[in-house]
Amino acid sequence: MPPVLCAICHTERALIKRPKNHQKLCKACFIRIFEDEVHHTITSSELFFRGERVAIGASGGKDSTVLASVLKTLNERHGYGVDLILLSIDEGIKGYRDDSLETVKRNAKQYDMPLKIVGYDELYGWTMDQVVETIGKKGNCTYCGVFRRQALDRGAKMLGIKHVVTGHNADDVAETILMNLLRGDLPRLSRSTSIVTGSDASAVKRSKPLKYAYEKEIVLYAHHKKLDYFSTECIYSPEAFRGSARSLIKSLEKVRPSAILDVVRSGEDMARLVPGATSDSCGCKGKTPSSHASADEDNVGGCGSANGQATGGEMAAMDRQLRENEVAEAANLETEITTTKTTPAPTSTSTSNGHRPDKQRIKERSKPGTPGLPIIPKQKLGTCEKCGYMSSQKLCQACMLLEGLNKNRPEISI
Amino acid sequence: MASIDTTPRKAADDSDIPNISIQVEFSGGLEMLFSSQRRHSLSLPATEQGTPITIASLINHLCNHTMKDTRKELFILDDHLRPGILVLINDADWELEGEEAYELQNGDNILFVSTLHGG
Numbered sequence: 253m254p255p256v257l258c259a260i261c262h263t264e265r266a267l268i269k270r271p272k273n274h275q276k277l278c279k280a281c282f283i284r285i286f287e288d289e290v291h292h293t294i295t296s297s298e299l300f301f302r303g304e305r306v307a308i309g310a311s312g313g314k315d316s317t318v319l320a321s322v323l324k325t326l327n328e329r330h331g332y333g334v335d336l337i338l339l340s341i342d343e344g345i346k347g348y349r350d351d352s353l354e355t356v357k358r359n360a361k362q363y364d365m366p367l368k369i370v371g372y373d374e375l376y377g378w379t380m381d382q383v384v385e386t387i388g389k390k391g392n393c394t395y396c397g398v399f400r401r402q403a404l405d406r407g408a409k410m411l412g413i414k415h416v417v418t419g420h421n422a423d424d425v426a427e428t429i430l431m432n433l434l435r436g437d438l439p440r441l442s443r444s445t446s447i448v449t450g451s452d453a454s455a456v457k458r459s460k461p462l463k464y465a466y467e468k469e470i471v472l473y474a475h476h477k478k479l480d481y482f483s484t485e486c487i488y489s490p491e492a493f494r495g496s497a498r499s500l501i502k503s504l505e506k507v508r509p510s511a512i513l514d515v516v517r518s519g520e521d522m523a524r525l526v527p528g529a530t531s532d533s534c535g536c537k538g539k540t541p542s543s544h545a546s547a548d549e550d551n552v553g554g555c556g557s558a559n560g561q562a563t564g565g566e567m568a569a570m571d572r573q574l575r576e577n578e579v580a581e582a583a584n585l586e587t588e589i590t591t592t593k594t595t596p597a598p599t600s601t602s603t604s605n606g607h608r609p610d611k612q613r614i615k616e617r618s619k620p621g622t623p624g625l626p627i628i629p630k631q632k633l634g635t636c637e638k639c640g641y642m643s644s645q646k647l648c649q650a651c652m653l654l655e656g657l658n659k660n661r662p663e664i665s666i
Numbered sequence: 667m668a669s670i671d672t673t674p675r676k677a678a679d680d681s682d683i684p685n686i687s688i689q690v691e692f693s694g695g696l697e698m699l700f701s702s703q704r705r706h707s708l709s710l711p712a713t714e715q716g717t718p719i720t721i722a723s724l725i726n727h728l729c730n731h732t733m734k735d736t737r738k739e740l741f742i743l744d745d746h747l748r749p750g751i752l753v754l755i756n757d758a759d760w761e762l763e764g765e766e767a768y769e770l771q772n773g774d775n776i777l778f779v780s781t782l783h784g785g
Contacts, residue, residue, distance in 0.1 A: 471781045472752070475693075475754070
């Protein structure tokens with residue numbers, strides 16, 4: 253086969269075939285277009301402001317390493333004027349995090365960024381090793397995921413930083429959309445599509461600058477830029493590798509590469525139809541206010557290797573909440589029908605406080621099919637009674653899990 | 667697309683055929699399936715039943731001979747390379763080179779990168 257030339261520069265040999273449009277590119281043009289597209293996502297969604305301090309959730313893996321590298325490049329090239337800091341979480345799993353933390357330490361030097369490592373032990377009084385010792389290997393991903401989510405926010409708070417960026421990519425988002433679709437959880441589906449979450453609801457805003465980047469291109473970017481990253485599989489969830497949603501996404505990509513971004517777009521479109529929720533598609537299509545997602549509920553993946561997957565344990569832990577959501581969702585759908593009579597069809601800008609009045613009405617109109625079920629508002633954003641972290645329940649998820657753990661703490665654990 | 671035959675083949679009929687040398691690399695977590703060794707130098711018969719050896723045969727060979735891990739399905743799924751594993755032939759995406767049908771050349775560098783592992 254004669255070498256194919258790059259579709260952009262027409263001089264160099266093409267080395268990359270882009271999954272989203274089959275474009276064949278040389279190394280230099282690929283790297284440039286990858287960076288330009290992330291820049292487009294950042295500017296069109298107005299992710300940063302000048303002088304903002306931004307923490308990069310860094311695991312030493314491919315996604316966060318590429319994120320750190322690209323953000324550094326773009327910050328310098330386009331003069332964002334943001335102050336970038338690496339923030340890593342140490343779950344306390346011997347033989348797992350040690351090597352990846354070493355990678356993050358090297359990254360900090362390579363990218364000339366300060367690094368802060370926060371441990372589960374100092375945040376929660378438990379390392380994941382101790383959690384597993386207590387509850388066993390089954391369902392421990394739930395603990396890890398809930399703890400991790402808050403850990404980034406708490407770590408950011410310790411640093412006085414109000415914005416955390418994570419390396420979630422298009423594959424991760426598509427995976428989460430599918431999982432939520434399969435669970436019938438539209439409110440969470442809606443939140444998982446947002447590029448920014450928690451901005452107005454909490455002290456710490458989250459965003460995903462790589463939301464539209466294919467995992468394949470992230471890996472190729474890391475390869476061609478010779479980035480130093482670490483890949484591993486969590487020792488407590490080897491089966492995570494075979495995650496069903498992940499396999500499904502990868503098989504779809506094989507048959508039709510555009511499927512991943514198509515799922516992301518479908519998710520965004522569906523999100524707009526979810527009452528009381530908003531989602532932002534790429535900001536250039538029209539700015540929408542960020543969602544009211546509470547950080548503890550925006551469940552984009554439990555842990556890095558098991559993104560968006562539901563293990564049996566996770567399902568059990570979320571069961572109560574899912575039940576409430578289902579009820580609230582059913583009620584919301586019904587409200588939707590009644591409101592369409594009086595108000596114009598909801599547009600992408602119908603957001604914010606449309607929530608509470610709806611609920612008042614819901615309470616008056618008991619749903620015929622479900623007489624026994626009380627209708628519980630699904631999102632009343634408050635703070636956790638115990639730790640003060642924002643939560644939609646009395647206790648935040650982390651404190652709920654900790655309560656159970658502390659009851660079962662083995663007396664011999666010294 | 668021809669599927670990858672995973673049944674081990676006897677080496678006897680390969681005896682008179684000249685060999686080619688290739689470099690195989692694993693990264694992105696795949697090295698864990700191959701004795702945690704990133705680089706492997708292989709010598710393979712240049713032809714197989716009269717036709718030049720393809721990447722499909724290489725994958726088959728790696729699965730049957732190089733891979734010590736018993737979880738073969740993490741490398742081969744439904745008789746093909748598992749979706750989510752990228753292949754670079756001399757740094758070029760194998761999708762530009764005919765994928766499994768690519769005929770191996772002496773001195774080729776074949777890189778398998780997993781996109782499936784986390785950080």
